[in-house]
Amino acid sequence: MGFAIDWSGALTGQPRIWLLCGLAVTLAITLVAGAIATVLAVILTALRLSPVAPVRGATRALVSLVRNTPLLIQLMVWYFVGFGLLPMGVKAWMTGDHPWAVLPGNVSVCAPEFAASAWGVGLFIGVFLSEELRAGLNAVAPGQREAAASQGLGAWDTLTAILLPQALRNAYQPVVGQYLNLMKLTSITCSIGLAEITYQARHIESFNSHAFEAFAAGTLLYLALGLVLERILTTGRQA
């Protein structure tokens, strides 16, 4: 028996539905983890600039820890340990029925798989984003802080209205790169059972052995998502 390609094994019937469900979940996890990463990046950047030395030190330690350990391990920790440490009531609520929270493929955004994935990927990329922003901040002219101080602006207003917008402009391309990384890294969340694109491709492989077709289709879905995301993030910006 030779190797023959049969796209119908991945693109028709139930496998096609699985892949489309996976696409919806990948899209959802990318959006939620992206929001978490953005908020954490701003908070971490603010903490890195804190006048209190122990706060800066603790933040630096957290950044080192997250940056220098594998995302796969971190996801396992959040899923198996982090979820287990939550109060009983919260755990019961997350695993309960929430019709409003159900994505295609019967994936609940309240479920521990989705929550641990969103938090894990969000924190991981949030840390990298905060490092990009810090590099961008270092390139902001020192006179900007002085101008803000001379006008009586407080630390938070100075950071959010004056420093971060300029830092973001300085570090724009690396920041876009981190958001694209975030989208691609969501593929690892299949390891804790989140039914996104990669999970569904493996599912098809075990269902009908059309591994090549299933993973090729999955790859093209990531590529399409990446191209769209890149286009959205760089619209109106010179390359």
Added chain:
Amino acid sequence: MATPPVIEFRDVHKSFGALEVIRGITLGIDRGSVVVVCGPSGSGKSTLIRMVNRLETPTRGEILVDGVSSTHAGAEALRRLRTGVGFVFQQFNLYPHMSARQNVTLALRKVLGQTQAEADAVADEVLDQVGLADKASSLPGQLSGGQQQRVAIARALATRPDLLLFDEPTSALDPEMIGEVLSVIRQLSHHGITLVVVTHEMGFARTVADRILFLDQGRIEEDAPPEAFFEAARSPRARQFLSQILSPLHTAGD
């Protein structure tokens, strides 16, 4: 002695590491006066005015602004004090990602809590005052150096301060733009605001200042009205400085 001085230096010292840049200055500046601070590079002129709103903190002594110690003010009191003191920088330090109008309105909204409409009305007024009403929507990068500095002056004026500090406002400008900035400052001198201007523009000092302070090595070497300073400076250092800076071979800047 009728009214208390708007700025009062009390035996102020400032060191950067081992380098002592201000060596004991005691001084009062009267409300509504126009004071020019001059002196050779490294004499401590910029440090002197940067300590008034605590962009630098004195190592010893203290500075009172309207009777309030800026040196020992807490965070809230310092913010309040700073809104009453406009500061204009040598390098303009406009916010490059904001239009001229937004540069002016930012502190009005964030610090004084004005609405966008209130702040915009103030912005139009102060931009008009510096002759840039038509540039309100321009980004700093689209303006000439002289225009940028005038926007910076408008920004400093927005909170209606009693006191404006200028740190070499024309030193970063091309020569043909110095005049427009000096004429804006000159016009402010008629409005009763206290102006303290660090500058090398001796023509400006002669015609606009009420009082000239000459600094050398962190001390005030001369403190005189302009006629007395230019015609009869007492200290040899001041006479030497004047002969250098007024010579036709002297070029702008330093």
